Amino acid sequence: MFASAAEASGVTRVEVLGREDVGQYGGNAFRRYHGLVHGTVAADEDVAGLPVALAGRTALTYAVPFEVIAPVDQALTDAVIVEVENRGRPTALGLLTGFAAGAAVAPSDVRYPAGLGNGFPFRAGVAYARVAWQAGVAADVPAAAQGVGLVILRDFGRMLAGEGANRGPLPTFRRRVLMGISQSAWMANALVQEGFNRDPATDKAVYQGLFTRNGTGNVLAVNHAAAGGPQAPYPLPDAVPLTPAQLLTRPGSDPMVVDVAAYTDFYRLRASVFAAAPGVPRLRRYAVAAAHAPAGGYPDALIFGTLRCNGGVPAPLNPLNDAAYVRALLTALLGAIGTREIAAGKLPAEHAFDLVTPGIAPINLLSGQNILVPRVDGDAMPVGGVPMAEAALPLGRPVPPAISPVGTRSITDVCGNFGGWAPFSSAELRERYGLLDDYRKRVASLLQAQVRRGWLLADDVEAEAARIGMAADRAFGSYAREAGP
Secondary structure (H helix, E strand, C coil), X not given: CEECCCCCCEEEEEEEEEEEEEEEECCEEEEEEEEEEEEEEECCCCCCCHHHHHCCCCEEEEEEXXXXXXXXXXXXXXXXXXXXXXXXXXXXXXXXXXCCCCCCCCCCCCCCCCCCCCCCCHHHCCEEEEECCCECCECCCCCCCCCHHHHHHHHHHHHHCCCCCXXXXXXXXXXXXXXXXCHHHHHHHHHHHCCCCECCCCCCECCCEEEEECCCCCCCECHHHHCCCCCECCCCCCCCCCCHHHHCCCCCCCCEEEEEEECCHHHHCCCHHHHCCCCCCCEEEEEEXXXXXXXXCCCHHHHHHHCCHXXXXXXXXXXXXCHHHHHHHHHHHHHHCCCCCCCCCCCCCCECECEECCCCCCCCCCCCCCCCEECECCCCCECXXXXXXXHHCCCEEXXXXXXXXXXXXXXXXXXXXXXXXXXXXXXXXXXXXXXHHHHHHHHHHHHHHHHHXXXXXXXXXXXXXXXXXXXXXXXXXXXXXXXXX
């Protein structure tokens, strides 16, 4: 759609098509709003391909799906986490709440489980929002000018801050964090690197915080990152990840950034380019022993059948889950940017892996770049990083580090997001931990220590202990049956 008169970029109208109460969290009633955001992209935006898409017109208009989940009492609203959708899916919401994101479904058609999983971030009084940005998902984003999605994400944040009119019943938010996982993290990186986090009306940051899992300095081949070629919502296969100094170049509008890299990211996404480079003041980098895509998130029929990972031969996958650690780090970021409901404090110091020259495991190398991988200990666990309980008290070894083929040739070349897993034998488990109850006690003690160190939220300890305990019960139980009476 196109506007016929010159207009400044921005949201022009919020069309709420539905609303429903979604429960009480932290003593506050929350409501979900969904519908369409209408807006304008002016001709003077720095969007590659926009002049051709405009065909002489002065502006492009759009109507894209959105949703907001926020306290009913707007006086209780201070901060919102804005998700950059992943292929139209609320992947970050799924990770944070613990329920599966499912297939791409328009917000007006989606049905979330009662209670919204574990209730995070709502139990902390923080709202959630998302808006469609991707060509093929958002119908009004031209395939040849996909940087329009950057403008939509920027102006959606501006609207949530209170800019513009005709916003309907939506509340405003004093603090805003943009969050992305994998593909959507690379879109978030592009937004910051290309300057779209600057509010054109105020010159200030639209999003005070940016949280990426698997961001690792990668950007999508949209807008100028496409290097003048066809644009696509995936990195170019031979693109060099950004360094921290290349990502954050605008002190007046750059957000505070937290990036969490998974173990497999060092084999598939060349994460060492970002991780090994000197840091910058407004960035904290962390690494976790979990895979980019932990076991259980996708069916084996897809992984080993449709995608033909590991040559089509089914194999155990790395089951480590870092979601609780992501929640703690995200909460710390919210506190660091001054969110009212979160106690102010410092983010933990950066915790990176020790990096070494690659061995024989498959790795996605890059011409002209010295790609490094994590050093491993005697259990094949990466050394350094966030001290996850499952990595400190392992039930197996994460081998191979990434499932072959390990590449980024296309948006479906994703096998390297999964890591392998070699369960410990019954003899190893007995030698390491003794009885199952002994193992559970060690896990419980370690989780409490991690709360004191700021790696976990106190609210997550019971659930983490139960989750790890169930995995241990299966492992110890299977080995007990294997050994016989």
